[in-house]
Amino acid sequence: MQNNTISFRVQPGGTLRGEARVPGDKSISHRSIMLGALAEGTTCVTGFLEAEDCLATMNAFRAMGVDIEGPQDGQVCIRGVGLHGLRAPKEPLYLGNSGTSMRLLCGLLAGQHFDSVLTGDVSLSRRPMKRVTEPLRTMGAVVETTEAGTAPLKIRGSTKLRGIHYDMPVASAQVKSCLLLAGLYAAGRTCVREPAPTRDHTERMLAGFSYPVVREGDTVCVQPDGRLVACDIDVPGDISSAAFFMVGAAIGEDADVTLRHVGVNPTRTGVLDILRLMGADIQVVDVREMGGEPVADIRIRSSRLRGIEIPQELVPLAIDEFPVLFVAAACAEGETRLTGAEELRVKESDRIQVMADGLQALGIDAQPTPDGMIVRGGKLSGGKVNSHGDHRIAMAFSVAALRAAGLIEIDDCANVNTSFPSFVELARDMGLNISVIFGEIL
Ligand code: S3P
Numbered sequence: 001m002q003n004n005t006i007s008f009r010v011q012p013g014g015t016l017r018g019e020a021r022v023p024g025d026k027s028i029s030h031r032s033i034m035l036g037a038l039a040e041g042t043t044c045v046t047g048f049l050e051a052e053d054c055l056a057t058m059n060a061f062r063a064m065g066v067d068i069e070g071p072q073d074g075q076v077c078i079r080g081v082g083l084h085g086l087r088a089p090k091e092p093l094y095l096g097n098s099g100t101s102m103r104l105l106c107g108l109l110a111g112q113h114f115d116s117v118l119t120g121d122v123s124l125s126r127r128p129m130k131r132v133t134e135p136l137r138t139m140g141a142v143v144e145t146t147e148a149g150t151a152p153l154k155i156r157g158s159t160k161l162r163g164i165h166y167d168m169p170v171a172s173a174q175v176k177s178c179l180l181l182a183g184l185y186a187a188g189r190t191c192v193r194e195p196a197p198t199r200d201h202t203e204r205m206l207a208g209f210s211y212p213v214v215r216e217g218d219t220v221c222v223q224p225d226g227r228l229v230a231c232d233i234d235v236p237g238d239i240s241s242a243a244f245f246m247v248g249a250a251i252g253e254d255a256d257v258t259l260r261h262v263g264v265n266p267t268r269t270g271v272l273d274i275l276r277l278m279g280a281d282i283q284v285v286d287v288r289e290m291g292g293e294p295v296a297d298i299r300i301r302s303s304r305l306r307g308i309e310i311p312q313e314l315v316p317l318a319i320d321e322f323p324v325l326f327v328a329a330a331c332a333e334g335e336t337r338l339t340g341a342e343e344l345r346v347k348e349s350d351r352i353q354v355m356a357d358g359l360q361a362l363g364i365d366a367q368p369t370p371d372g373m374i375v376r377g378g379k380l381s382g383g384k385v386n387s388h389g390d391h392r393i394a395m396a397f398s399v400a401a402l403r404a405a406g407l408i409e410i411d412d413c414a415n416v417n418t419s420f421p422s423f424v425e426l427a428r429d430m431g432l433n434i435s436v437i438f439g440e441i442l
Contacts, residue, residue, distance in 0.1 A: 008394060008410040008424070010401035011433035012382060016249045018430055019258045022242045024049035024074060024235035026419050027173070028263070028293065030057045030100050031205050032233045034108065034181070036078035037066040037086070039209050041230030045076040047261075048235055052418040053098035060105060063089040080230050083184060088114035092152065095120045097348060097389075097418045100174055103132050104202075106153055107178030110141035111185025114157040123348050123389055125151045132178045135166045139179075139186055163188035163224070170343065171316040173198035173267075176220065180206070180213075183222040191221040196316050199267040201293070208233070208292045236263035236295040240320045240392075241420045243271045245430060247324045248399035249300040250280040251331040255402075256301045257430065264296045270318025272298075274325055278305040278332055307334035307377055315341045323396035326355045329375035330364045331403050338372035348415070349390035358385035358397055362404065382406020391415045395423055398434055 029049040034057065036043030048054065050071045058076070062068055065087035070076035095101040095118060102118050106129070109116045119125070130149035137143065142156035163186040168175055176192045180202055183190025195218075203213045203220055209228040214221045242259045249255035264272075264284060276282055280303040287296040305328055315338075318325065322344055329336035344351040352368045359366035363381040367374045380403050387394035387410055394413040401408040413436075416423050427434050 005412065005439045006414040007437040007439065008398055008413050009435050009437055010398050010408045010410070012401055012404040012406055012408070014402055014431050014433050015252050016245060016255045016257050016402065016430045016432065019260060020245065020426055020430060021260045022237040022245070022262065022426070023051070023420060023422060025238040025263045026051065026053060026240070027100060027199055027201050028205070028235045029054040030104065031201055032235065033057045033061055033068070033076070033078060034104060035205050035209050035228055036080055036230065037061045038083050039080035039228035039230040040082050041080055043078045043080060043230040043233065045078070045233045045235060046074055048074045048076045049238065049419070050074065051421050052096055053101065056094070056096040056098045057101045060093040060095065060101065063091070063093060080228070083227065086112055089116055092117035092119045095124060097121050097124055097415055099124060099127055099348070102129070102151060102153070103174040103178045104181060106132050106143065106155065107136060107180070107182035109155045110136050110139070110143060110159070110182050111161055112157045116155045116157070118151055118153040118155070120151050128346055129153060131170060131172065131175050135164065135175070135179055136182055139164050139182055139190070141182065161186035163190040165191045165193070167193045168195060171196040171198050173202070177202040180220065180222050184224055184226070186224055189221050189223050191219050193219040196313060197267055198316050199265065201265070204292045232291070234290045236290060236293055237261050239263050239268050239271065242298060243321045243324050244395045244399050244423070246271065246275060246282065246298065246300045247328045248402050248432065250275060250303045250305060251328060252302055252402040254302055256299070258297055258299045260297050261295055262298050264294050267317060270314040271321040271325065273314055274310055274318055275328065277308050278328060279303055280305060305332035307332045307336040307375070310336065310338045312340040319343060320392060323351055323355055323392045324399065326359060326366065326373060326375055327396050327400045330359055330366070330377060330380060330400065332377040334377055336375045336377070339369070340371055342371040347390070349388040349393060351390065351393065354388050354390060354393050355396070358393065361385050362400065362408070380404040382408055384409045384411070386411045387413055389415050391419050395420065398427060398432065402432065
């Protein structure tokens with residue numbers, strides 16, 4: 001077997017300065033394809049994230065007969081087929097590395113009149129799917145997994161779904177969204193209660209497509225038999241991608257970075273709260289509303305960070321930002337403690353273990369715990385780390401170089417393309433001395 005590999009080599013030091021617009025939000029881009037496909041009429045999207053994960057969602061809908069134009073310069077037009085217009089795919093739908101595609105599609109496909117199979121790469125095939133298949137089964141869905149509860153997922157069509165009231169054991173937007181999408185096809189009302197607020201892009205976008213969604217406190221409900229009316233969508237910049245530059249600016253010398261048009265939905269801004277608690281100099285300006293999502297410009301300058309106890313209620317609101325927040329913690333004075341974040345162990349990699357291993361390789365005292373980490377701020381040395389194919393780990397260690405004493409080499413970085421294909425170029429433009437090494441494993 002031959003695999004192309006990509007490593008990053010990042011020289012120590014440098015200063016991030018300037019203005020940038022990070023690529024479109026990944027969560028919103030996925031949903032724009034899904035809901036656009038189910039709508040009546042044509043939905044045109046601007047700012048769409050042209051990265052592997054979202055392209056996997058796009059290809060899945062094309063394979064189900066949806067005509068999609070683009071992407072070109074972030075523009076996509078989807079000719080919706082209506083809630084009942086999808087066609088049986090001829091082959092299994094391959095979703096690459098994308099957990100969002102697999103979990104959301106699983107709910108949506110459980111309500112179709114045809115059978116389907118969802119597959120993914122090695123990482124996605126290890127990730128837990130029972131969290132969606134179990135509640136879907138109580139709705140009457142027939143979904144087969146491996147014995148371990150993982151993909152491939154074999155979904156039987158033409159089953160009669162019934163609405164349920166589901167009390168989610170984990171705070172997961174993917175589980176919530178999966179069940180709401182199944183709920184569009186279920187008899188009666190489907191309600192999902194979340195133990196803590198999670199990103200609400202599905203609810204906002206359903207409402208944007210004129211589909212009624214009712215929120216009652218911590219519970220969100222949909223009824224079947226509505227229709228989605230096509231609407232245009234402007235995808236804001238992804239705060240999860242912006243986070244690398246925020247931390248890079250906060251930990252670096254003389255840094256001053258402005259990130260334009262970033263999504264600041266309050267279910268996503270935990271990273272801003274955590275960095276502010278650590279003492280970062282962050283300004284959020286010109287907050288405006290674009291197509292149902294708040295957007296702002298974010299300015300960050302060099303700051304003296306201090307270690308903190310991360311408030312547990314912020315964990316789901318910053319769930320994708322912990323790899324880079326651990327880097328901030330490594331550069332802070334004193335100790336940072338994270339608890340209540342066991343979900344990090346089942347992301348694209350085990351982000352607690354992989355980050356602790358990498359930080360230790362760079363000379364930092366980072367102690368993994370079952371549900372978090374204790375990081376003592378210190379001096380980052382140079383060294384070699386492995387991202388284990390996890391895009392956010394690769395990018396987090398890249399910005400760590402801004403404060404390192406030596407060269408940082410990061411292996412297994414090809415999956416940066418799943419969420420942020422222009423990362424290297426943009427990081428270089430902003431002042432990071434990063435280069436890409438292409439190799440092969442035989
Ligand atoms: C996502 C939800 C989050 C997040 C993932 C994207 C989404 O996962 O980690 O990157 O688009 O709904 P969980 O909902 O499983 O926490």
